[in-house]
Amino acid sequence: MAASQPAAERLTDSLKDAVVAAVIALALFSGLIGIRTTADVGGLGLNFRWELLAAAVATVFAGRFLLNVFVWRTDKPVTRLFSGPMPKIPGLDKLGVIAGPIMLIAAFMLPVISWNFFGQQNRYIMDLAILVMTYIMLGWGLNIVVGLAGLLDLGYVAFYAVGAYSYALLSTKFFPLMVELGYAGPGIMDWAFWVSLPLAGILAAFWGIILGFPVLRLRGDYLAIVTLAFGEIIRIVLLNWYEFTGGPDGLSRIPRPSFFGIPFSRGEGGFADFFGLGYSPMHRIIFLFYLILILALITNFVTMRLRRLPIGRAWEALREDEIACRALGINTRNTKLTAFAIGAMFGGFAGSFFATRQGFISPESFVFMESALILAIVVLGGLGSQIGVVIAAVVMIGGFEIFRDLAEYRMLVFGLLMVSIMVWRPRGLISSRNPSVYLKERKAVGAEHVAEGRG
Amino acid sequence: MSQWEKDPVVTVEHLTMRFGGLVAIDDLSFNAGRSQITALIGPNGAGKTTVFNCLTGFYKPTEGRITLRHDNGETFLLERLRDHEIARDAHVSRTFQNIRLFSGMTVLENLMVAQHNPLMRASAWTIGGVFGISGFRQAETEAIDLAKYWLDHTRLLDRADEPASDLPYGAQRRLEIARAMCTRPVLLCLDEPAAGLNPRESAELNQLLRYICDEHGLSILLIEHDMSVVMEISDHIVVLDYGSKISDGTPDHVRNDPSVIAAYLGVDDEEVDAVVGTEAE
Secondary structure (H helix, E strand, O other): OOOOOOHHHHHHHHHHHHHHHHHHHHHHHHHHOOOEEEEEEEEEEEEOOOOHHHHHHHHHHHHHHHHHHHHHHOOOOHHOOOOOOOOOOOOOOHHHHHHHEEEEEEEEEHHHEEEEOHHHHHHHHHHHHHHHHHHHHHHHHHHHHHOOOOOOOOOOHHHHHHHHHHHHHHHHHHHHHHHHHOOHHHHHHHHHHHHHHHHHOOOOOOOOHHHHHHHHOOOOHHHHHHHHHHHHHHHHHHHHHHHHHHHHHHHHHOOOOOOOOOOOOOOOHHHHOOOOOOOOOHHHHHHHHHHHHHHHHHHHHHHHHHOOHHHHHHHHHHHHHHHHHOOEEEOHHHHHHHHHHHHHHHHHHHHHHHHHHOOOOOOHHHOOHHHHHHHHHHHOOOOOOHHHHHHHHHHHHHHHHHHHHHHHHHHHHHHHHHHHHHOOOOOOOOOOOOOOOOOOOOOOEEEEOOOOOOO | OHHHHHOOOEEEEEEEEEEOOEEEEEEEEEEEEOOEEEEEOOOOOOOOOHHHHHHOOOOOOOOEEEEEOOOOOOOHHHHHHOOHHHHHHHOOOEEOOOOOOOOOOOOHHHHHOOHHHHHHOOOOHHHHHHHHOOOHHHHHHHHHHHHHHHHHHHOOHHHOOHHHHHOHHHHHHHHHHHHHHOOOEEEEEEEEEOOOOHHHHHHHHHHHHHHHHHHOEEEEEEEEEOOOHHHHHHEEEEEEEEEEEEEEHHHHHOOOOOOHHHHOOOOHHHHHHHHHHHHHH
């Protein structure tokens, strides 16, 4: 206890701690404050600012020392705060039970609230909400692969791309061709999205199996590297196959979705006309929002359902111990492939939604950064936790938008967030898992028991 | 003629397993009798676990044949099947020397995973399960009943909803046996089930194994160092040393076999005492 600690000892301890802090400050600041680049006549020059550096280090040293002596006491150095898992917060793991329905209602009410209260900002808020929902859906899709089956997939964005390009190519090239050749009536163009959506999912799942087949022999880090490579291969093919995908020009004029055949257009036969409303471009945005909300909820529903089926239990068992699975007669290769394919399928659905929302796609939207972002959402939220993914997606994507002005610091904050979560809650925000079956009572399994999976 | 020669559940013929230059098993042949407990013993490094790994498909034997016969006369050549096929089709189930439970799943879930294949069929390979077909719900109830039966017999029923890694060591061993039983095996391979158990738990395990063998007519193949377990419950003992069989017969025959005593003398005094000691009893 601080009170029982001799004053002299406290002083030396405070001093030691302050010296450590000063050294760290020196290491960090010598690059950040001590050196400044200047534009000289002949090119870039360096300007050393030793006084400023000394002042910064001295401030850290003095501040740390004083705080240690008077505020924190040295038996509780500040670093301890950052040096281990967060103490268990009772109720945080129950958060999902309460937060789930509240967030669901909030999501359904959002367009109404936004329409009535945010006048000018309405469009912006709805666009952001659609973006967040897309990432929630992608997070849920990837959660099947990473969270349940424990396969570290760094190339998830490839399936997002397959979905997006499937829809774009079907609707801009294939369907017009069918109409031209007389195999389909011109009405198909109004239904393009609804016909393409399942096809895009199937194609993405198909690619999931094709990529998964050779890749899933690998485990752990090797699996991660190869999935990353496959993600890049898909992007590079899209970039270079100019005749088919338009290469870096991308594909434009992708048809917008229709309200089950009724287009969102001004005038006769449009959505507003059909329902006797005044035309507003917001109708389509709100429709898109509900569309992605429903798609995401389907993803969630199917995942929750699969968890309670033998296939879902086999995925989780695979994450826990692959050898034991084989000893129990589970075909681990096929089980991994189904996880990969179903995860990819939801990525494909999300991709075709992305294409129809944007109206334009190019390989630039499917870079590795996207995979990393989706993976970060899953890891921060808690592997295998559905509600955790929602919270992480709202925080990350919402946070990115809020700090848009500080764009250059975004990645810094992003990294800081990752590090803090890894230190405090290494299993993610919501880390306990709900058993899929129970005899008497459903008790959540604490994070310390659950394995991460080794591919 | 002994049971293992009359009606063997598994016949191992000329089994050889080489890892590079190392011969782990050298031309090993033995039978295990139906509805009997067969113990595989031998000093450390004799190749016992390697035999298990060959039997359950985790290793592909370099040479030899392993034939498994079901009650209905159906035969399986195990060396040709892959590990999960051996568990699924030939119904050979195993436990591991270092316990391998699904530690983040509950005790009951562990037993449900063991019934993966019948449940998969009942759920029409997931498609029917997603839509909740009634056949699946019934199959699941039956699966839970089977799990309850084995939990009851391993005294784990009270802890069914707890994470498997929360159980004490002895209970984890029992859970692994219960999980193996839930696959409805014909042959149960136990790799040192009594390791780390106290004498009371060890005696309980003997009872459980005898119960499984006598009441369910199951054949058990057992690797064990604990001689009190081996001598008490085995019907038939096969002794390995340096990958070869040095003795084969009833517990009485084996404990009086000079080559067995010699093999143990060369290794560890304690283990010799165990063999000689049980002889004196």
